[in-house]
Amino acid sequence: MGTRRWSRLSVAVMAVSLLTACSGSSTPSSRASSSSQAAGLPAERDIETTRAMKFNAAPSPDWALVASGHLWVAGVEPGLARFDAATGQTQGGLHIQNVCLAMDVGFGSLWAASCTPDRPMLSRVDVNSGQLMASVELPEGGPAEESSVGAGEGGVWVLSRGVPQHLIVVDPSSDKMLRSFPAPENAAAVRVGLGGVWVSTTNPGSLVRMDPGTGRVIATIPVGEGRGSSH
């Protein structure tokens, strides 16, 4: 089974209009249940009543990614923790802290960006051995929090923080910053694949397709409620 986010899906790119923001708050279960029925969604199943297994993961399990049979979870001791994806058995991990955006897999590696203020970094990890292969220093300001890394289409793509934003491209053959392109206004996250660089934006919600070679905008696609055919 293909397991990569977004780009592995063979015929389509999927996006949510509010992509990759891991800082929300809880909603009471009873309210969620009644409102989900009103919205025509399937009834909520309590995860504890399924065959789900719960694992200890402290202090703050956040971004997760599966690669080569291993589950990687940011925010778990020692920083970026590794588990057996089939059993949940802990397999140690790496001292990579402050991973504040979604990770990606590409070029035989897992890529994780850290938002440490004085030393923003893109870490490259061998997906098979679990060893740190490279630490690529990112420009001042660092990556946009709650965004994502996109690995593929000739580079590893990171959205910068601040205004104006840029798409930073790291060369996987040298582990150095290759170039940067201006990012669309209000850019939220980036993924790559299917021949394009895909950037989600807020206000208005859209998915912007860019050419990986030139950074030129090929299409701006309005997304979210009220767009396209509804289900």
Next chain:
Amino acid sequence: MSRVDPESNRVVATIKVSSSAIEGGDIAASDGAVWVRVSDVLAAKIDPQTNKVIDRLGPPAGSGSVAIAENSVWITAHDVTSLWRVPQP
């Protein structure tokens, strides 16, 4: 959730996945399923053949992430310091 055809650059489906705004989220896609980390519950599963939500796991627990492995899906919830493995057919 919007599904976009990369050939035409057009939205081919818009799928309601949550009864409220997603305060924190994530997407994981495989050939057989698309999982979305939502806020009104823990996560919603979409059948990419029908573009419909076919499962929703709760209760809500703030934000987190979702990842697909062979025969399972993993869900994190940092507000409750939890990591789950949910077996899949």
